[in-house]
Amino acid sequence: MTPEQAQAVTLREMRAHGIKVPHLSTQPQKGSYVTVQADEFNTMPTIKRASVSIVDQQLNVTYDQPVKRSLATLKHQVLAGNQYHYDQKLSTNNRDVFTQLINGQPVLTSAGQLQFHRNQASVTGYSQGHLLKVTQLQQAAPTISQQQAVINLYRHNDLNDNAQIKDVRLGYAPLNAIDDPTLYGPVWQVKVWDKTANHLQTLMVSALTGTILQNDD
Amino acid sequence: MIKWMKDKWLPSALWLAVGLSVIFSISVWLNPYRLEPTGLNEGTTSNVDQNVIQTVYQANQVIWNQADGSQKLLFGQPANVALTLQQSLPKWKFGSVKQVSDHNRERYLARLRQSNAIVISFPGELASNILKQSYHLTSDDFLGKVDRLVIPLQNPREIYLLQDRGLVVRRLRVKQSQLAGVRQALGGGKKIDVEAKVINQQPVMTFPHAFELPNYQFQLTTDEGSTLATALLTTKATSNVHRQHSNGQTTYWVGKNRRVIVDDQTGKIQYEQYVGTSQVRSLGALQTWGLRQLTQANLGTNSFRYAAISTSGQTITYRNSVQGLLVFSDQGDGSITLKANNDGLIRWQFSRYRLGTPVATATNAGTRLPATGVVMNQLKEAGKLSEIAGLQLGYRWTQVNGNQVNVQPSYFVYYHGNWVDYKTILSLGGQR
Numbered sequence: 001m002t003p004e005q006a007q008a009v010t011l012r013e014m015r016a017h018g019i020k021v022p023h024l025s026t027q028p029q030k031g032s033y034v035t036v037q038a039d040e041f042n043t044m045p046t047i048k049r050a051s052v053s054i055v056d057q058q059l060n061v062t063y064d065q066p067v068k069r070s071l072a073t074l075k076h077q078v079l080a081g082n083q084y085h086y087d088q089k090l091s092t093n094n095r096d097v098f099t100q101l102i103n104g105q106p107v108l109t110s111a112g113q114l115q116f117h118r119n120q121a122s123v124t125g126y127s128q129g130h131l132l133k134v135t136q137l138q139q140a141a142p143t144i145s146q147q148q149a150v151i152n153l154y155r156h157n158d159l160n161d162n163a164q165i166k167d168v169r170l171g172y173a174p175l176n177a178i179d180d181p182t183l184y185g186p187v188w189q190v191k192v193w194d195k196t197a198n199h200l201q202t203l204m205v206s207a208l209t210g211t212i213l214q215n216d217d
Numbered sequence: 218m219i220k221w222m223k224d225k226w227l228p229s230a231l232w233l234a235v236g237l238s239v240i241f242s243i244s245v246w247l248n249p250y251r252l253e254p255t256g257l258n259e260g261t262t263s264n265v266d267q268n269v270i271q272t273v274y275q276a277n278q279v280i281w282n283q284a285d286g287s288q289k290l291l292f293g294q295p296a297n298v299a300l301t302l303q304q305s306l307p308k309w310k311f312g313s314v315k316q317v318s319d320h321n322r323e324r325y326l327a328r329l330r331q332s333n334a335i336v337i338s339f340p341g342e343l344a345s346n347i348l349k350q351s352y353h354l355t356s357d358d359f360l361g362k363v364d365r366l367v368i369p370l371q372n373p374r375e376i377y378l379l380q381d382r383g384l385v386v387r388r389l390r391v392k393q394s395q396l397a398g399v400r401q402a403l404g405g406g407k408k409i410d411v412e413a414k415v416i417n418q419q420p421v422m423t424f425p426h427a428f429e430l431p432n433y434q435f436q437l438t439t440d441e442g443s444t445l446a447t448a449l450l451t452t453k454a455t456s457n458v459h460r461q462h463s464n465g466q467t468t469y470w471v472g473k474n475r476r477v478i479v480d481d482q483t484g485k486i487q488y489e490q491y492v493g494t495s496q497v498r499s500l501g502a503l504q505t506w507g508l509r510q511l512t513q514a515n516l517g518t519n520s521f522r523y524a525a526i527s528t529s530g531q532t533i534t535y536r537n538s539v540q541g542l543l544v545f546s547d548q549g550d551g552s553i554t555l556k557a558n559n560d561g562l563i564r565w566q567f568s569r570y571r572l573g574t575p576v577a578t579a580t581n582a583g584t585r586l587p588a589t590g591v592v593m594n595q596l597k598e599a600g601k602l603s604e605i606a607g608l609q610l611g612y613r614w615t616q617v618n619g620n621q622v623n624v625q626p627s628y629f630v631y632y633h634g635n636w637v638d639y640k641t642i643l644s645l646g647g648q649r
Contacts, residue, residue, distance in 0.1 A: 003266035003267070003269075004266075004267070026268075028268050028271070028272075028304075030296070030297065030300060030301075030304065032295065033574060033575050035577040103295075135577065136295050137433075137575040137577060138433075138539070138540060138575055139293055139294060139295060139296070139297040139300075139406070139540055139541065140295060140296055140297040140300055140301075141272075141297070141300070141519070142268065142271065142272050142300060142304075142519075144268070144519075145268060148268075175574065182577065183574060183576075183577070185574070208519060209517060209519055209520075210519070
């Protein structure tokens, strides 16, 4: 049996367990290990008509009054706002998320995200993590494929019966946030709807090694 | 009666049984015989994950031949030129292959120095079928055995496949190319002066000036001997792994023809499997077989790269790599050498230790390497030059500091069948 056939068998097995899997790419991407330096926001920015706090390298701004300005305008007023790119997949009805990019891929943790909090048509404030410096440690290497990432989760018993794979995307995240929060690498972020728990799970697989990372749920 | 038999004959019978068992065990290890299927068997490339072939059989050197004729070794380009090319090649269309010269030093050198091109080199020959899969060279024609690819950087109508042995040049027609990403990938990193030469019918890349390359640190990944042994020895048919510790070694075995020996002190591991049949594999078959074995060793194929092959010895070696350059360790750490069953016995030699994730260092320390000519002169003065059969840049696995490994760049020379740091050869002095 070829590896491709073996993967097809595994996918059929997953479907037999009621796990819904969308079409997934079998092509590798590219990624590399990087170290990051997070902005400590040592100098508290002065923002008019807002209260500002810094907690765990996150700048939190709450406007005294909700504002009705465009996100482009608001982003322009944010520290290093031009480094952030709108991310539709991370955004929700009450949150517009922008991410910094590493090697063209989104930063999947709040450490590199700008999130505008919304109350209907108004913006009530924002929280910002900012990666000041990103240093690539090695040249780019091939990643495992999107499909392989999902299969690894299944083989690791991380997918319950009747789960639904909602989204699989490549981004950057810490590989071991506890021991070394500054080491980032490419990860496949897999969004899974767990029917049993009635809960959307976020699972992470290292894209360079295929190992399952501690999920951030 | 029964009691009498138990008293008189049972102890003797028991000792006889034990004695025969020992004799048969010794006999089995000394005399190979046919093995029940284990899954570690022969196969075609179709049995190996395509992505794994592409990851493991990567180039270890990229040279950029500039328009003015100068040559630059590319090092540390963030986008990885060889990988960028590899991932762009599925969009290319190829035509026929034609051999254009062989045993012609000038024509071979002309290709190696072709201006406005990149020269992608592999650590050893790649067979046609492996090259087609790892680099998507989807011509119907036979590509030959290839050590290097020469890719023109502007509207290529052909690329050249070079085989060092015999100085063979083959031309592969290009009908459609996609190079924009490759040209972009050339940015960043270091570009080190290099000169391609052919010395004694052997292509060599020489560095005319001293240069510096960075040192690196990595987390040490340590595989537990017992875990590896269990993974190697357990099959659907057999899960009862025996274990014996003696003289600083732990031996694990299943049945009568497979065992793993772990040196508890050095971390070296040897796997042996009697298959009972002898088979001499061709280059391509050996490279395919090696990859299947590597996949099943469960060491993480993404951290190993093809390093060397000997069809006469039926061995193939994979090593950890740093920025594309191979890593060499005096203890064999970060490497695996597989010997196929040309004598009825499959052997693996590897280590519990390999490179893990890179570690950021506070300083940007590097190692300055002399020009190649200086190295050659030093080896000549030490009386060793005539014993050297090859030269390459690589990284030396040096000290282990707790859970970290330092690697430093150096020249490695091929000395009596092994790649050795040239400084080690110099320290041998006049010894033979």
